[in-house]
Amino acid sequence: MRPPSSMMKMTKSVSFILLLTSLPALVLAGEDDKTDSGLQSCNADYLVAHFEQSFGDSNAYAKHHAAAHAFHGEAHSNHNTQESAQELVLVRKGQRVAHYNPKHQIANIWYLSKHNQQQLTRVFEQYQQGIEYQSDELKTPSQWHYVRSLIKQDLLTSMSLEQTSEQGCQQVKHYALETATHEYQLKWLSAVELPQELVVTNKDNGQTNRLQLTKLENDQVVAKQAAHQQFAKWDALPTTDYADVGDNENNPFLAKMINQGFSGATNQSGHHHH
């Protein structure tokens, strides 16, 4: 962890959109093209996907995602309808996946080690610092599935395939599920293993939560370069083990975390936790 004095020297992070539009079209030399999807030509391993999440039914959203969010430590998971829509950027680079919230400038970055351990680092761009969590063993595969694909594996497998449209890399599988309380409609991009759209409707009140893919960059060259650059930017930030936060009351950012928690840490960006 670097002290504040050296943080001042670090470059401000470039916004995500700027980064994507200013990419040199070069492939990094010597990079291996490992893939576990078997659909290498569709490139599921390097991508940048923009989503819009809207929470018409905050209770249902919280209920259905609480477990995954609690485990993965996702901040801002329990927002009510006061903050009904959020942008989410998912970046994949092999065994690393980031969920970036542009509004709060917070990225949750996971790495799945070869031993099936998940390492989570949360980067606060505004503070140019990261917090590293001790890896947890992957208790259930669906947790990593959620990180990588924004839907838990057990939910996906419990849904029934209704129709398939398009072919190859564009293939969209339409899934549906009805439970006692909710209806699920999923348009699944099977080649990249991401939802094109997920709609969850509360049968009691008709309110819906929606996850909508708004932009997908998975060109072999462009996406790979974008992912590399974005992760490199995050990796350059100093990090602190969460176990060590309690002993760092002299660091202004960590002191703020000790005193106010994550929600407090984002207050300066205009976000008010409730």
Add this chain to the structure above:
Amino acid sequence: MHSRWILRSLIASALATSAQAAVLPDVQKSSSWYSNAEQVITNKLAQTTKDKAKNVILFVGDGMGISTLTAARILQGQLAGQSGEEGYLSFETFPYSAQVKTYNVDAQTPDSAGTMTAMISGVKTDVGVIGVDEDIERGNCATVKGNELVSAVELAEIRGLSTGVVSTARITHATPAATYAKSADRNWEDVSDMPESAVAGGCEDIASQLVNFEKNLEMRFPGIDVDGIEVAMGGGRRHFLPKDAAFNSADARSEVEGDRTDERDLTAEWQATYSSGTYVMDKAGFDAIDASTATKVLGLFNESHMQYEADRANDIAGEPSLSEMTSKAIDILDNNDKGYLLVVESGRIDHGHHAGNAYNALYDTVEFAKAVQAAADATDPEETLILVTADHSHVFTIAGYPKRGNPILGKVVSVGSDEPSLASDGMPYTTLGYTNGRGFADLGSETNADAIYGIDPNSGRKDISAVDTKAPGFHQETTIPLSSETHAGEDISLHAKGPGAHLAQGVVEQNVVFHLINQSLGLLND
């Protein structure tokens, strides 16, 4: 008048002795409470006091305040099927103890850097700094020069003793670092943690100071010849390896394990300096060390801190326990006829508390007590002084009126009752709690206390009626919401056994610990 009064009272007491003994009813005299306590005094009268020791072992439980000792002692007993309160942690049976004031020069409630510097150098200093006195300005490299202190480990090396440093935290973490390093900031664990001005100003990161310990000490005191720290074991590989995946160890959990931005591989440098030394990074390597022949050992068993004892089985490559590391260290160090100084830290009691998770703090304390017992078993009490202490306390309390034998991690059940007591809000409550911190969480069987940190603070009262508060993943309720539970400022304890132990008594400043070590080993004698 005065002398006559004394004479009279002497006669009176002589006459009364037999009569007074008879005053005691059988119910009192035959009580095991009575006779056991009487035996304690008999034993104390028979204690002999030697002043000089051949070896000293200093145990430090990081964050192990008095309430932690009491709760861990009860847990230890209950794990053995007893009610728990009547037992002792291994070192609580030591014949001598003192109460220790922990404040730092500039802080009412201290941290490990300032407190360990006091214990190992004899001088209280500021919070957050390592091996330097209070004239330091934290984080300012330029203020280090001239303010460096000499630690007992350095003095022992100069005297030709063997030395060892063992921790379950990163070996570069504040407590172990204070034994061998000088740093304006406890966080300068490797070069990437330092501001550029500090690197340019000639300050050396803590990991590098460990590897260069022998060279640096000989440079500071021209003419001396030391052979370096014999045993250093703990976590913290990231600070010794370059930030390059090619240097990842077998059980790396990050994509790139090393943090160093100066391309140095300190494990290789250490091996080059000590060609007959053994570098190990897992349990198998540790087990393979032959203590009778090993001369130098560097063990780095985790990328960061080692696992909590309760979580240790989950380590990919396997880690030795604190008691295993302690036994191995003693077996290696006692090959030196001149004696040794060994420092052993249980570093993660502190982290369990910071996470508001009594389970891990207490299980690590129980393992710490096992390590002390292993040391007592492996040494001769006539020649080895064992000191057991903490650096500071935590805001951790044992509260309510639970009945005798009530599970220490459980809900309060009153004397005569079998049902949890209800507070005025109608809900049950736990015996153990924290004044501040992250508050309630129920992570069930999760044995890693740090898993809590993904969740926002959750202070205040919760309905725990249906919650198993004895589960590893239970985090106690708290009043004041903080992202991390804090240290506390009250005194901690010091327990002592062996030559010089009788000098540990009364209420003392923490820097007295150094002088106990020095007195017994005669580190500064000509």
